[in-house]
Amino acid sequence: MIITTSQKASPTIKKESLELANSLGLSYVERHKKPISELFLVDNPIAVVSNKKLTIHFNEEQEHSFHLSMAQLRILRLERNEEDHLVRAIETLTHESSKHISIVDCTLGIGSDSIVIAYAFPNANITGLEASYPIWLSTWFGFRNYEHDNDVVTEALRRIEAIHCDFESYLSDLPDKSMDILYFDPMFEVPIEESPQFKPLRGHTFEGTIKRNVIEEAKRVSRLGFIIKERPFSSVFKDFPPTKWVGGKYSRIGYGVYRNEELQ
Incomplete structure (x- = not known):
């Protein structure tokens, strides 16, 4: 490169x-x-x-x-006190500790979810992992240099640490209970109609999957629990049922929340 x-x-x-x-x-x-x-x-x-x-x-x-993509609309909704499903999923794990938590976005991509998390939890320590070097470079550079009209959004971008690494390697090096929450947004097993912002990335993304070893590592590393974004009927939710489901009644996707204290 x-x-x-x-x-x-x-x-x-x-x-x-x-x-x-x-x-x-x-x-x-x-x-x-x-x-x-x-x-x-x-x-x-x-x-x-x-x-x-x-x-x-x-x-x-x-x-x-780099661009804010759907994060822009989601932030506008949060400003109107409307609900964001990912934010609510995180809140189900944090309770009163939400202001001082560490969150690892294991599948950073173009950064939309991490941006929303940083905006919604301004005191959280947020790390994003991206295995594709070109995509990581674009997102990392954007976090450091993009300036939004809203200074609060710009400050949220600056607080995210973007690391070039695949999540399996990264998690394996972490001590037990060293992070509060882990978040996974892997490629969907059954694809949804491709969003325009992802078309330029076709063929250049890292398609990590959530298997038993990842689940076990997530349980080991996270103090509070972890979250997986997928379609409701996906095999990961059948094989590893979440302790709570967060999503709209008619949503094609949602968030499986795994509270460590409730997992076997």
């Missing part, structure tokens, strides 16, 4: 891009007004930096840059 700049980048942007590449151990390539098509080497993605924005070009047809 290489880092370059937009064709009309200022000397400051070029300097910042070089420093970014060096800090990440990536190669920096001068753009020299070349089209993106001339910079591709085999299947290596290209990160293009412009003013406070980083765009990942997976190939000549697929590109992705």
Whole structure:
């Protein structure tokens, strides 16, 4: 993977891009007004930096840059005191400790869920894990540089620590009961009609699955419990029934809540 700049980048942007590449151990390539098509080497993605924005070009047809996606609408609903199912799922585990909890989003992706969590729990310590390096880089850069019209949302972004790692490796290195809550949003077993924001990522995501070993690790690592987002009839909920279900009456997806104190 290489880092370059937009064709009309200022000397400051070029300097910042070089420093970014060096800090990440990536190669920096001068753009020299070349089209993106001339910079591709085999299947290596290209990160293009412009003013406070980083765009990942997976190939000549697929590109992705950080945006709030559905988190924007969900935050607006929270501002109107409307319910968010993920927030409610977390609240079923936290009770009075919700202001000072540690939460690991094991499937960070484009960051929408972590953004909502950070906004709803401003004092929580939130870590997001993403196994796909290009997607992690885009989200990590967005958390650090994106500026929202609402300063509270910008502050929420800055509080999220994004780590490039798959959740199985990360969890295996954690001590027992070292995190309060874990959250998993794996690829659905039965896909729902693809959302527009995910189309540019097709073929470049890490499709981790929730198996028994993951469930056991989640029980070991989490102090309060963990949450899995899936469709109601998914095999994970049949094989590992949650202690509580959170979701709308007619929702195609929902949140299985696993309270450690209620698990066998």
